[in-house]
Amino acid sequence: NHVYHLHRTRYHFQPRKNWINDPNGPMYYNGIYHLFYQYNPKGAVWGNIVWAHSVSKDLVNWKKLEHAIYPSKPFDQYGCWSGSATVLPGNKPVILYTGIVDDKQTQVQNYAVPANLSDPYLRLWIKPDNNPLIVADNWVNKTAFRDPTTAWFGKDGKWRVTIGGRRKRKHRGIAYLYRSKDFMRWTKAKHPLHSAAGTGNWECPDFFPVQVNGKNGLDTSVTGRNVKYVFKVSLDVTRYEYYTIGTYDIKKDKYIPEKDMIDGWNGLRYDYGNFYASKSFFDPGKNRRILWGWANESDTTDNDVKKGWAGIQLIPRTVVLDPSGKQLLQWPVEELETLRGKKVELSNQNLNKGEKIEIKGITAAQSDVDVTFSFNSLDKAETFDPSWDRYDAQKLCSQKGSTVEGGLGPFGLLTLASENLEEYTPVFFRVFKAQDKHLVLMCSDASRSTLMNGNSSMKDGKDAYRPSFAGFVNVDLNDKKLSLRSLIDHSVVESFGAGGRTCITSRVYPILAVCDKAHLYAFNNGTETVKIDTLKAWSMNRPKEMNH
Ligand code: DQQ
Structure with missing residues (x-):
């Protein structure tokens, strides 16, 4: 219990x-x-x-x-x-x-x-x-x-x-x-x-x-x-x-x-x-x-x-x-910011292929993270296979998870991560090049979120539901930047891509990455180097009064 x-x-x-x-x-x-x-x-x-x-x-x-x-x-x-x-x-x-x-x-x-x-x-x-x-x-x-x-x-x-x-x-x-x-x-x-x-x-x-x-x-x-x-x-x-x-x-x-x-x-x-x-x-x-x-x-x-x-x-x-x-x-809502406590900041940090940086000094399991990534070019964006279903972002995310090497992306955050990454919920972007334009996939992937038994990509009440939620982000990439804000609160990761253009919420139940054993990382598994332009992360306080 x-x-x-x-x-x-x-x-x-x-x-x-x-x-x-x-x-x-x-x-x-x-x-x-x-x-x-x-x-x-x-x-x-x-x-x-x-x-x-x-x-x-x-x-x-x-x-x-x-x-x-x-x-x-x-x-x-x-x-x-x-x-x-x-x-x-x-x-x-x-x-x-x-x-x-x-x-x-x-x-x-x-x-x-x-x-x-x-x-x-x-x-x-x-x-x-x-x-x-x-x-x-x-x-x-x-x-x-x-x-x-x-x-x-x-x-x-x-x-x-x-x-x-x-x-x-x-x-x-x-x-x-x-x-x-x-x-x-x-x-x-x-x-x-x-x-x-x-x-x-x-x-x-x-x-x-x-x-x-x-x-x-x-x-x-x-x-x-x-x-x-x-x-x-x-x-x-x-x-x-x-x-x-x-x-x-x-x-x-x-x-x-x-x-x-x-x-x-x-x-x-x-x-x-x-x-x-x-x-x-x-x-x-x-x-x-x-x-x-x-x-x-x-x-x-x-x-x-x-x-x-x-x-x-x-x-x-x-x-x-x-x-x-x-x-x-x-x-x-802006009022949420009144709960922000201890703050850490990073800027101008490169993330080369396969690299991850730990965001230390905050309560990773109870935090508010706001990061802007930038990159020099879109050239390495993977080709979007025309046979893929543009409306089934979730399927694409489950096939091309956060560890499958890409060109521009996957990069983003590893939330609620255990020390040796037995458990983690990645929230990330992957940029594709389709015939007519670039497509930005945003994922919040619960498939590796817990070692608890029972695992299903369908919700049936009998098994834990661990879907690779995803959506496309309709964003202009001219400035070669993508931002991401995640509200992490023990069993919920609520994320806002590109200033709230695409939002994804996951419920997850880690058994190792709990409370002060939870870690937060920024990562890049694409061949194109991405830069953390700015990253601000706060420990979140509990409201003084909350129904308890
Ligand atoms: N929940 C309510 C209904 C509504 C549904 C019942 C949606 O009024 O249609 O608890 O979750």
Whole structure:
């Protein structure tokens, strides 16, 4: 049991025990951040779901409160599933969430309001008797009808909300649209906000505006000329999320992805690793949009039960539209930097083929590392075989891991490494030359992360899941630089490539590379020499207050 305890994260959001999943109803209200989340009060596996509730002034320190919403009425007695918060005019928050009404998992949409608006923490929530607000009609698949978004307000004086689902007897994922004048009586729009064939059930849709050529976040109801929209879904079948960028046709009340966006399984992802059921919210305190994602365990269900806990919330990320307009950029919220302790710095250090440098002097198992690599030429980039699948970065990463010699790369970090490299989780780049352009592969490879028995590249709950997560990075290499930031926290490595263009999160469970036995290295296994331009690494402190 000793080792299990060492896998608890120290600066990620994690309750003392039991199962957690989706972040719910995140909001900023009167100077306080609220985070609700799916929680099983009775154990470390999914079930008995309530909305647990924590509050924070800085997104770093969290105070645990009593459960906000839990099964108690006919409209939610079998579970209180995911949903979102909307702050109505007059500064009145309201939560929309999915209630499970029977043992067949029939889903309805309910609302809850704070019992006392003058309580700064909004501890108590009331579920009025006119619930449920929205029930499935005959055209809606009532067991795939859930996760209402934050509502947005139209120029016609009506509120809108979208709800995830799946066409009956079809694999078309669908985001139903409902409208209401008073937030109480809701009517289904003739057309969904959006749908896509072949994607299966959509969970936790998210829909929000982003500024073009700007870094401010926008309230969910903002429309206008300098605005594009993001639409994200969590795919029930594959357990990952994808998003597109597009426009919102207000007349037709439809979202339309831009032409060159892939609207399906090969679409852009917030994160190419363990990141699911995410939700964003507008933070009027700092004029930014913040994204929260959940990472489940990659360990066996047996080990989850032995540990007594499962699931963490990842570090909240600021999201903005990339200047190209073609994707988002994500970056850990600036408040995280208040946890930075001891710092070490390196600069202008060459890494020749096969070399590695240890980053000493910080707590490698609990750290924040930010490094920029540079190189003199792209000439040695390996040829990208045209027969390889450009959308299967993960397969490429599992074949061409961190030790297979390349041209330009593999180079990057070896995180959570044991002294003799029996265990390590490399996060690295590999640059390829395709016919039309260079392709930058970014990997976070858990395949050598632990000597613990049981190993699988598929998640089945019986074996530990050790995938070679990977994604391509759409980055301009003209300046011959690539940057990487990794947040390392005992059993999680959360990485941001090229300023947050590509993000990958891995959950790993080393048995040797634990606590002060964990090491951190920068490495290069490519024939082209790369240089560590600058590297800054910090030991990360624990938040003073964190649900314990
Ligand atoms: N988790 C919730 C659902 C949602 C799913 C139930 C996504 O509302 O669709 O715990 O992880």
